[in-house]
Structures are given as C-alpha cells and as structure tokens.
Amino acid sequence: MKQILRTVVVSTLLIALLPFIGLATPCATSLLYKAENTTDCGLSDGSIIFSGVVASNTYTVDYLYNGLPQPTLTITPTTTDLIMSGLPAGDYENIVINNTSLGCNWGPFGTITVNDPIVLIDSVSSIDPATCGTNTGSIFLYGLRPNTTYTINITLNGNPQTPVTGIANGSGMIALGSMTSGAYDITVSSGTCTSNSVNINLYDPEFLPAFDYEIHLGCSGDSVFFQNQSENASSYTWDFGDNTSSTDLSPGHLYTTQGVYTVVLHVFNGSCERTITHEVTLVHPVISAFNITRDSICERQEAMFDGTPSINAYTYSWDFGDGKTDESNNPHPKHFYKEPGAYTVTLTVKDFVPCPNSSSQIITVAPFSMIFDHQDTSVCIYEPMKITGMNTAPSYVGAINYTWSPAAGLDSTNVQEPYFYAADTQSHLYIVTATTGAPFNCMLTDSVRIFAQPHVRLVNVTGDRVINYGGTTHLNADGGYYYSWIPTSGLDNPNIKDPIASPGEPTIYTVYAMNQYGGCRDSATVKVDYVNDQEFVPTAFTPNGDGKNDVFKLVNMRSQRLLQFRVYDRWGNLVFQTTDANQGWDGTYNGNVMDSGVFSYIIQVAFPDGSQKTYRGDVTLLR
Structure with a gap:
C-alpha cells in the first residue's frame, strides 16, 4: 500500500526557542501524515493518519474532498496518531487541524490522495474445444490480485452472457472452463472497479468433407460405388438423390432409373455438420427417337415414320397405337389409319447388350366436315x-x-x-x-x-300517345300479313293490326308484322303514357244551397286514391271524415249546421306510382 510522508514545520520560531526555555510546546510540534488506500474498489475504508498530536485531546478537522467542503470532524485520539478513517478514494485538500484547549492549529495540508486498488488483466490464453459444437474449451486470465474474488463479465459473439464469479489463484490467474467456440470479450470487476477488456477467439476443430465415385452402367440399373475421402469426421450420412440414404463410410448404390442425381455427403464432428455435393449423371447408351413426316393428318391420308435419329439402335420395333405393329426391323415404315383420332406411336430400340429403350409420339388424324x-x-x-x-x-x-x-x-x-x-x-x-x-x-x-x-315494311304506325289515367286509345300499324303486339297487357286483341289499348301504367308497345310465309318481318314501337291532374284543396266554401261551392272537398281527383280526409273545429273536435274522394263536408256536424268560422283539415292522397302526399291547412266556412 502506498504511503506518503510529509513533514510540516508548525512554527520555526518556537522550535528554535525550545532548547532555551527547556519546555516542549505542543503547538510547535511537527505533524507527519500518511494516506492508507481503500482495500477494494468502491469501499470507504481508506484513511489519513497524522502523527505527533497529544493523546486524549480533542481536535477538529476541516477539509475539502474532491474540491467540495465536508462536515467538520471531531476526533479524540488515544495515542499520538490522529486518524481520519472511513474515507473513500479521492483527493483531500486544505486539511486544517485545530485544538482549542491548547490554542493550536495545523495546516493546511494537501493535496493528499486515497486510491482504490488497480484491476488489470495483463494477458490471456485459451484452449480450443476438442470436439466441434461442444463446450470443452478454456480461457485463462492473468495478472489479477492473488486470492481475490472477481465478477467476470463475458460477451460471446456480441451477445452478453450471465456474469460468473471467479477467484484468482495464488499466481493471480483465473481459469474459465466449459467454453464453446466463438468470439469472446471479457472484463473482470471487483467492487465498483472494472478491468480492461480482453478479446480472444475459440475455434472448433477443422474437418473437411470429400468423396469420389465410380459408375457401372447396366440394363436393369446403374451401380455407383462411392469412396469417402473426408478428414477428421466422426460420422457420415449419404443422400443418394433418389429418396434413399446410407450411413456407411463408403457405400455402393444401385440406381434403377436413368437420370441425373444430386448426391450429398453429410459429415459430422460433434454437433457440427459439413456437406459436399456431386452431380451423378446416369444415361444408358441406347436412346430411342423418331420423326413423323407429318404428325397431323386428315382422314384418308398415309403417315410415314423415320427411326434413324435413335442412338446405338440395332433393332426397331413399332407400335402404331391402333392395334397394328411392325416387327420387320424397318426404320422407315408407313401406316394408314382408318379412323380419325389421336394415336400414340411407340418405337422400341435395343443395343447389342441388348438394353431396350422406348420413345413415343402422338399422331393426330383429324376429322373434317x-x-x-x-x-x-x-x-x-x-x-x-x-x-x-x-x-x-x-x-x-x-x-x-x-x-x-x-x-x-x-x-x-x-x-x-x-x-x-x-x-x-x-x-x-x-x-x-x-x-x-x-x-x-x-x-x-x-x-x-x-x-x-317478299319484304315487309311497317307503315301508318300510331305515334306515341298521352291519355288520362284509366282512359283508352286506338293503336294501328299497316304493311304486314300477320301482326303481334307485345306486351299484351291492356290490349283488347294483341294479334290484330289495330287493337285498343288501356294500360294501367305507362307502356311501350312493340308491334311485329310478318309476311304470308312467316319468314320476313318488321317492327315498330308505340309509347302510351298518361297524365295525373294536380289535385286542389279550396281555402273556403259557402254551404248555402245555391249549388256553387256548397261542399268542401278535394278537386281534380282522377287517378289518385284518398287515404284520409278529416276536418276539425277550433277546439280540435273531429267534425267530418271520409276516404271517398267523391264525398265532401257540407258544413254540418251530427245533422246540425255549423256556424261560420275557420276549421283545420288533414288530407292524405296516394298516387299510382306508390307515392303519397299529405295536405294540412285551414278552410273558412262562410254563410
């Protein structure tokens, strides 16, 4: 532990006079001091010791900590050492010590520094995992305080791990075991102090996949023998590309179908896997192929075939798809198809083994009419x-x-x-x-x-008509032998040239005229519409028996329907009601003549198109 010793002369004059007066004055005593560092980072167990004070006397101490004033300390030492204890690491300045009973003071002292211990990893080493994918690696940290417990902070491949606790041995080394491969960043902490960061990588053991193969072609299948050339692998899996596999070191495999196969060798070391792929091409030496001079013909035509595009073909056998064959070993046959249709023609050729190979094409014999x-x-x-x-x-x-x-x-x-x-x-x-x-x-x-x-042309066709609701009109058309009017609704006879129309709604009639053979015709349209007169509500009436305006009623009611007609006196009493559009109020109530006055009414009317209208107002009865 670092100690700092300094001597302060309190009073040079008093020290010079002490031999002459034969008395040692306490105020003239020189004080020595030293700093004792904290025992661990973040702890407040450091101290500053001043030597040369008078035991059992009370002293006050004023000081600054890291530039900031601190509360005054009162200390009564039991020896000649005055101890400022319980100090955290930092800088202590302007330390002034007072003893009022002696009338003495010392200082100011400083700067005096109390330090935390240093945490440092000065080197690191490692042992890689023995097997790929396992946690059998180790990392060793050096230069730490012997026999000290540390918190070890680990980041693996950029991902923080759960901190662990380790104790440095007598040489200041910590061993970390059960480590997997990856990139590590490590620091150690003691108290609030954290060391420098060290980086180290652990590597899985290298292993390489490799293989070669040998092909043996045959008629019923092709045999392939694989030679495993992989290094440092513990197990193997073969994928032969035909939905089969093997775990043998160097297997053989029979392919029963020709083609190109992707063979994959999976090699393993621990939990790690490597793969290598080869394309294995298996093609038989005999190939059937042929041309059709015309693969699309019509009925009653001859087809010609050519089998010479085949490879390594020594014999030819034809099946024309209609039940007929040719086994004459002729590469250029001709064939006549009796019926239209699509026929599958197959040529089978064989090589010297003999290994057969077949190919097919479709010839279309088309009907035509x-x-x-x-x-x-x-x-x-x-x-x-x-x-x-x-x-x-x-x-x-x-x-x-x-x-x-x-x-x-x-x-x-x-x-x-x-x-x-x-x-x-x-x-x-x-x-x-x-x-x-x-x-x-x-x-x-x-x-x-x-x-x-003969041609038919309509003439004298009735023009569009507008009639009153419920009325009729006479339609007409000339120029034909037969007539037909559509729609038939509202017509007295739809099959004559001049029917009478009385539609219940606006209607467009189409008339068709035909000649005497019924093969030629003409058509025309006539629109029959109708009008609704505007109903009228009088504002006054005079029921005096003169035959003029004697009754209060709705005027111009034709196609409308009266839903309600009510009259009330000024006190709200109902004096008249009806749903008959032909009736009206004659100014009486229960057979009694009503006096002149103003009466209110409510009238509701429905129209042929389904709409409704309501009238509300006043009418004046005059006598």
Missing part, C-alpha cells in the same frame, strides 16, 4: 342474312380458308360466314370450299341454297 345452319333456307329481299355454319374440324388443325362461289349477292367470298343480300325473289345456290394449311392440308366442299322472300 362442315354443317350449315341454313340448308335450303329463306331470306327477305333487301335484308342481309348471315350464312351461319359449323365446321367439325378440331381447333388443332389450324386456320381454315374458305372460298365461296359465285360471288354475286355475297359481301365476301373468303370468310366462313358471309352475308347474303337479295334484291329479287329467286333461288340462289352457293358452293363453299374449306381448306387447311400445314400440317393437316385438309379440303372439303359443301353447298347452300337460299330462297329470297
């Missing part, structure tokens, strides 16, 4: 008609080209469904030819006969 909706049909002159038809050829035959002849009366001669237009009542015969391009090259011819009928 046309059906028209209007065979020997009729059309109205002056009106275009679209000649609609259906081609039974499937969409996979490609685009179909059409040619119509003759061109007269048609808007186009190269579309599937042209428009026909007739200006006379004659029979017209057209020939259409349909062809497809490659690969089918189909062709088909059909005919359509069309008869042009």
